[in-house]
Structure formats: C-alpha cells, structure tokens
Amino acid sequence: MNLWAYIPQLLASGITIGAIYALVALGFVTISRASQIINFAQGEFVMLGGIITFFLLKAVNLPYPFAALIAIVIVILIGFMMHVLVIYPLRKASVLILLMATLGASIFLSSTSGLIFGTLPKALPPFSSGSPLSIGEISVLPQSIWILLSTFVLLILLHLLSHRTVLGKAMEASSTDPLGADLLGISRNLMVFLAFGVGAGVGAVAGILITPIFFTSYSSGTILGLKGFIAAVLGGWGKNSGAILGGFVLGVAEALSLVFIPSGYKDAVAFVILLLILYFRPKGILGSPFIDSRRW
Amino acid sequence: MTTFKGKGFLFSFLVLIFVAWASPAYVAEKSPYKIGVNLEFTGPWAEVTKTMKNAMVLEVERINKMGGVDGHPIELIFEDNGFDLTRVAANITKFTKDNKIIAVVGPFEDNLQATSRAIAEREKITNIIICPSNPQVRALKQKWAFNIAQSDIIVSQKLVDLSLARKYKKALVFHAAHPLAQSLAEYYKKFGEEKGMKVIISKETHKPTDIDMTPQLIKLKPIIEKEKIDVFYASTAGPPGPIICRNLRTLGVKTPILGTHAFGFGFIIALGGEAMEGVEFGAGKPVVPDQLDENDPVRPVVTDFDKRMRERYGVGIDQIAGHAHDAISLIEDALKRCQGKVTRSTFRDALENTKGLKNCHGVYNYSPTDHDGLSKTDMVFIRIEGGKFKRVRFPRFE
Numbered sequence: 001m002n003l004w005a006y007i008p009q010l011l012a013s014g015i016t017i018g019a020i021y022a023l024v025a026l027g028f029v030t031i032s033r034a035s036q037i038i039n040f041a042q043g044e045f046v047m048l049g050g051i052i053t054f055f056l057l058k059a060v061n062l063p064y065p066f067a068a069l070i071a072i073v074i075v076i077l078i079g080f081m082m083h084v085l086v087i088y089p090l091r092k093a094s095v096l097i098l099l100m101a102t103l104g105a106s107i108f109l110s111s112t113s114g115l116i117f118g119t120l121p122k123a124l125p126p127f128s129s130g131s132p133l134s135i136g137e138i139s140v141l142p143q144s145i146w147i148l149l150s151t152f153v154l155l156i157l158l159h160l161l162s163h164r165t166v167l168g169k170a171m172e173a174s175s176t177d178p179l180g181a182d183l184l185g186i187s188r189n190l191m192v193f194l195a196f197g198v199g200a201g202v203g204a205v206a207g208i209l210i211t212p213i214f215f216t217s218y219s220s221g222t223i224l225g226l227k228g229f230i231a232a233v234l235g236g237w238g239k240n241s242g243a244i245l246g247g248f249v250l251g252v253a254e255a256l257s258l259v260f261i262p263s264g265y266k267d268a269v270a271f272v273i274l275l276l277i278l279y280f281r282p283k284g285i286l287g288s289p290f291i292d293s294r295r296w
Numbered sequence: 297m298t299t300f301k302g303k304g305f306l307f308s309f310l311v312l313i314f315v316a317w318a319s320p321a322y323v324a325e326k327s328p329y330k331i332g333v334n335l336e337f338t339g340p341w342a343e344v345t346k347t348m349k350n351a352m353v354l355e356v357e358r359i360n361k362m363g364g365v366d367g368h369p370i371e372l373i374f375e376d377n378g379f380d381l382t383r384v385a386a387n388i389t390k391f392t393k394d395n396k397i398i399a400v401v402g403p404f405e406d407n408l409q410a411t412s413r414a415i416a417e418r419e420k421i422t423n424i425i426i427c428p429s430n431p432q433v434r435a436l437k438q439k440w441a442f443n444i445a446q447s448d449i450i451v452s453q454k455l456v457d458l459s460l461a462r463k464y465k466k467a468l469v470f471h472a473a474h475p476l477a478q479s480l481a482e483y484y485k486k487f488g489e490e491k492g493m494k495v496i497i498s499k500e501t502h503k504p505t506d507i508d509m510t511p512q513l514i515k516l517k518p519i520i521e522k523e524k525i526d527v528f529y530a531s532t533a534g535p536p537g538p539i540i541c542r543n544l545r546t547l548g549v550k551t552p553i554l555g556t557h558a559f560g561f562g563f564i565i566a567l568g569g570e571a572m573e574g575v576e577f578g579a580g581k582p583v584v585p586d587q588l589d590e591n592d593p594v595r596p597v598v599t600d601f602d603k604r605m606r607e608r609y610g611v612g613i614d615q616i617a618g619h620a621h622d623a624i625s626l627i628e629d630a631l632k633r634c635q636g637k638v639t640r641s642t643f644r645d646a647l648e649n650t651k652g653l654k655n656c657h658g659v660y661n662y663s664p665t666d667h668d669g670l671s672k673t674d675m676v677f678i679r680i681e682g683g684k685f686k687r688v689r690f691p692r693f694e
Contacts, residue, residue: 010514017508215535223505254511258511263500
C-alpha cells in the first residue's frame with residue numbers, strides 16, 4: 001500500500017483539528033499576555049461554549065445564531081466571574097499558586113456543567129447543511145471550512161486588538177512591564193479582568209465551532225485545553241501568531257504521524273513534540289516575548 | 297408558665313421519640329433484605345445510572361407494596377463509586393462488612409468489574425454485574441459473580457447471523473482498544489469464519505476518548521476498496537460509535553455499517569444524526585419495546601414495565617432500565633427460592649439455579665457453568681431508520 005496516497009486527506013483532517021487547537025491556544029495566549037497566568041480552565045470555556053449553546057438551542061428553543069451569541073456572552077461573564085472570584089483575591093500570590101487556582105476552577109466548571117447539563121456528550125447541528133465537498137481526492141465537511149474562516153477572522157480581530165488599540169497595548173504592558181504600566185496609570189487588575197473576558201469569549205467561539213463535528217461532553221475540556229497549551233508553547237508562548245501556527249503544526253503532525261505509527265500512540269505524538277521543542281528551542285517556533293533567550 | 301411550656305415540650309419530645317422508635321415495627325413485621333448498589337452515579341455515565349436507579353427504586357417499591365418477599369421488604373442501599381476503581385473497591389468492602397446485606401449490584405463498566413468481582417469472591421458475597429465481562433475475567437470462573445447483560449459471545453453470534461442474513465461475505469472490523477471491544481471483534485471473526493465469511497480485523501484501533509477517527513479511517517479506506525469489503529463493523533461503545541459513522545460517511549465510504557448492542561441508545565442517534573441511518577446491530581428487546589412479537593415470552597414483562605416507567609418518570613424503557621428491572625427481578629426470584637434461611641450463601645445457590653425467569657432482556661437461565669444467563673434468541677435485529685430504532689426480521693434467522 002502506497003503510504004503517500006493518504007497524505008492529502010490526512011492533511012485536510014489535520015488542518016481542521018489544528019484550527020481547533022489554534023483557537024484554544026489563542027485563548028491561553030490572550031490571558032497570558034495580560035497577566036502571565038496560564039489559565040488551565042481555558043479548555044472548560046471551550047466546553048461551556050458548546051454545551052450552553054446546545055442547551056439554549058434544545059431546551060430553550062432559541063434560534064441558532066441567537067443561542068450561539070447568548071452562549072458567548074454567558075461564557076464571557078463566567079470568565080469575568082472567574083477573575084473576580086478566583087484570580088483577583090489571589091492577586092498578591094505567586095504565579096504558581098494562580099496556576100493551581102485555575103486548575104481548581106477548571107475542575108469546578110467541568111463538574112458543575114456535568115451536574116447542570118448532564119454528562120452525556122452533545123452534538124450541535126452544522127452551521128450549513130449539505131454533504132461533504134470533494135476536492136479531487138479529498139473530501140471535507142462544510143463545517144471545517146467554517147472553522148478555518150472563523151479562526152482567520154478571530155486572529156485578525158485579536159491582532160487588531162493587541163497592536164492597534166490602546167486597550168490591547170495596555171493589556172500587554174501590564175504583563176511585560178508591570179512597574180511601567182503602574183507609572184502610566186494603567187489599572188493592571190482591570191486589564192487582567194478584561195483579558196479573562198476576551199480569553200473566555202475566544203474559547204466559547206471555539207466550542208461552538210467544534211461541537212457540530214467533535215462532540216462535546218462535560219469532561220472534554222481537559223484534553224482540548226492540554227492540546228491547546230502544547231500548541232501555544234510550540235508556536236511561541238505569548239504570541240497570537242505563534243498560537244495559530246503551533247495549533248496547525250500540532251494538528252497536522254498528529255494526523256500525519258498515523259502514516260508511520262499505529263493509531264494507539266496518536267496522543268503521545270503531541271507530548272513528544274512538546275518535549276523536543278522544549279529541548280531544542282524552548283522559545284517555540286516563532287520565539288516568545290516572555291522567555292528570555294539569554295537564560296537558555 | 298415557663299415550666300408548663302417546658303414540660304409540654306419535653307412530653308411531646310418523648311412522644312416523638314417513642315413514635316419514631318416504635319413505628320418501623322408496625323410497618324414491617326420482618327427485617328428487610330438489604331441489597332447494596334455500587335454504581336457510577338457521578339462521572340461520564342451519571343445520566344445512564346440515574347435511569348438505572350429510578351428503575352430499581354420503582355421495582356423495589358412495587359415489590360414492597362405487594363408485601364415484599366415472604367413479608368420481608370427489600371431495601372436498596374446506594375453508594376456512588378464515581379467511576380473510580382478505588383471507590384468501587386471501598387464500596388463493596390463496606391457492603392460486605394454489613395452482614396444484613398445479601399448481595400451487591402454493580403459496578404456498571406467493564407474496566408471496573410475485575411476488582412469488584414475479586415473482592416466478592418474473597419468475601420463470599422453475590423455480585424451482580426451489569427455490563428458483559430471480557431474473556432479474561434470470565435475465564436476466572438468466579439463462583440460469586442453473575443452477569444446480566446448479553447455476553448460478547450452471544451452478541452457476536454447474533455451479529456454473524458445478521459451478516460449471513462444480509463449475505464455479507466467480507467467484513468472489516470475496527471475495534472476500540474479495550475478488552476471487551478477486542479473480544480467482540482475476535483468472536484465475530486471466529487463465528488463468521490466458521491460460517492464461511494472472511495473477516496479482517498483492522499490493525500488500527502481507537503480509544504474511547506478519541507474525538508476524531510478520520511486519520512484511522514483514511515488508512516482503512518483503501519482496504520475497504522481493494523478487498524471489496526461488504527460490511528464495516530464498528531466494535532465500540534459510547535460516543536466513538538457515532539463518530540466513526542460520521543467520519544466514514546464524510547470520507548465518502550458507502551459500505552453498510554454494523555454496530556454492537558451499545559448502539560441501542562437514543563443519545564447515540566442524536567449524536568450521529570444522518571450518518572446513523574441504515575446502521576444495523578443486534579440488541580436486547582427493551583430497545584424496541586413496542587415492536588415485539590405477539591407470542592414473545594417476555595412481551596408482557598416489557599410492555600408492563602414500559603407502562604409503569606412512563607407513568608412514574610414520563611419516559612419509556614431502554615436497555616439500561618431493562619437491566620435494572622432484570623437485576624431486581626432476579627434478586628426477588630432468588631430470594632423466594634432460597635433453601636431455608638436467607639443467607640449470602642443460600643442466596644447465591646438460589647440465584648445460580650434460576651431457570652426460565654422471564655425478564656425484560658429475555659429468559660434467564662443460570663447454571664454452575666453459565667453465569668451470563670441469556671442466549672442468542674433473547675436478542676433482536678435493529679436498524680436505525682428515520683432517527684428511530686426499527687426492528688428488522690429475517691425468515692430463517694429471526
């Protein structure tokens with residue numbers, strides 16, 4: 001059997017799942033740019049986005065776009081609440097303690113979701129119906145194209161936010177130079193508060209995009225969060241473009257690895273890649289503003 | 297005034313204590329038979345086990361209202377094992393310490409069973425397990441453990457019958473990477489090849505947590521085309537079932553799909569949507585409670601239980617509610633047949649001698665060599681059509 005014949009279709013599948021990793025990674029990066037916090041509840045925002053939309057659609061019978069919009073708003077509010085209830089009271093603690101706190105918040109959010117919305121996995125209807133499109137030998141779902149387009153739009157929006165607005169620059173400044181930010185009168189707590197909202201919103205959008213293809217259950221946030229984190233580190237911790245690139249590299253590498261190794265080891269690929277990156281290029285592919293290269 | 301109030305309070309308090317102490321003696325003349333229930337009430341199967349608890353409570357209340365078993369009411373003691381092996385072990389150990397507890401029902405999942413069964417064997421208490429066991433566990437021939445679901449052997453035999461009825465000659469099996477799914481695949485190959493089929497078991501596997509099977513299926517697609525595979529068998533349970541069906545259809549593979557009895561749940565159709573159309577499998581009768589034959593021996597049991605579930609909870613029965621009903625019914629039947637005083641050991645012997653008990657999932661016959669109870673004839677062929685389970689019949693195969 002010719003191994004190379006699989007590659008176009010595997011690439012297509014890898015790019016779709018890569019876009020999802022990229023979206024989760026973007027959420028990680030948004031929060032870490034403003035506060036240096038690694039928010040391990042990011043995967044839970046993704047899960048909540050999908051599950052709350054499902055609930056609004058099926059139990060409350062709202063129209064699809066409306067349900068999605070309200071779900072995003074609810075998840076953003078949850079992001080704000082997480083800052084107010086978990087991060088703000090611990091603002092004087094070290095980053096390590098904050099990391100533990102976000103881990104606790106993630107367990108809380110996933111269990112609560114299981115209690116309120118049930119534990120069975122859920123699937124949303126696709127955005128646009130229709131059969132898979134075939135381009136040459138490859139067949140793709142219309143939903144995959146939606147995912148790619150939305151990832152692209154979100155990336156542009158986040159880029160504009162962080163490089164073209166005072167707000168975005170203030171967010172970044174409060175993380176890279178806290179003293180300077182204080183001297184300029186930037187409220188760092190407010191910036192972290194807003195970053196949690198943006199991060200949660202990006203997560204919720206990712207959740208709504210993926211639930212039609214990959215089912216979402218109360219516990220599916222954990223593995224997505226982990227993969228997104230690996231993607232963010234891989235691309236360059238703290239860079240939006242790095243997160244996107246890392247996501248796609250990870251997704252494609254996972255899919256292509258199947259040509260060479262049995263599928264049982266698929267999940268290990270992500271961790272092997274992470275280890276290799278940490279050994280040979282700890283700053284990630286595009287370099288990280290937070291990791292001082294002189295230390296390595 | 298105050299003293300009077302105080303005395304009045306004291307008097308009513310004493311009356312209350314007396315009533316509380318004395319009343320059980322009036323309601324139940326004889327001590328209850330306690331049954332421990334050790335299930336995954338939290339974790340991924342929380343919704344499924346909730347149905348199970350509802351159905352068990354319904355049945356036990358009905359039995360107790362009708363006077364219990366020879367005047368003894370049945371009492372269920374629920375413990376949550378949280379899908380966690382250590383808590384499974386802790387719960388069953390706790391149950392064994394209470395000498396009023398006669399038997400333990402649960403756990404549910406295949407991978408939690410081995411521990412529970414081993415403890416039951418050591419402590420000499422009957423353990424009724426919900427899911428089928430994998431061959432490694434069954435090979436231990438444990439005296440105290442009983443299964444109530446269809447075993448991997450009869451499920452595979454039924455599926456081979458279905459394949460023969462559909463005249464499938466070549467099958468490709470894509471199984472999950474856990475022992476039960478693997479043994480379903482291997483038995484299907486064994487029984488299928490005895491009947492002249494060609495069965496290929498895929499080298500690719502999937503994990504229950506995989507969210508995308510496309511990469512594996514891309515590798516299988518050329519095999520399906522080259523070997524002219526007639527049917528694709530997804531030997532799996534839970535969400536991977538619908539994921540495989542959707543991914544396979546997305547890749548443009550139109551081969552018919554066979555599933556396991558774990559496809560017989562409403563939520564599986566809801567997840568898979570259109571991709572589930574035409575999927576066929578063999579499953580227990582409670583999947584299609586309204587489509588059983590007029591002369592089916594278990595039809596009255598299924599219809600009656602379905603009606604009572606609808607009255608109490610507003611939803612009809614499914615396979616899980618059926619298992620819950622069958623567990624309680626087996627326990628009631630065995631308690632009635634206990635020789636002499638009801639103890640853990642007489643209960644076990646009575647349960648092992650269950651013969652011809654008509655339950656939701658079929659007619660149960662246990663023997664010292666068979667702790668699975670059901671046979672191939674207790675299953676029906678199901679096809680998913682129009683988003684619903686539809687029974688299909690074949691003249692020679694039923």
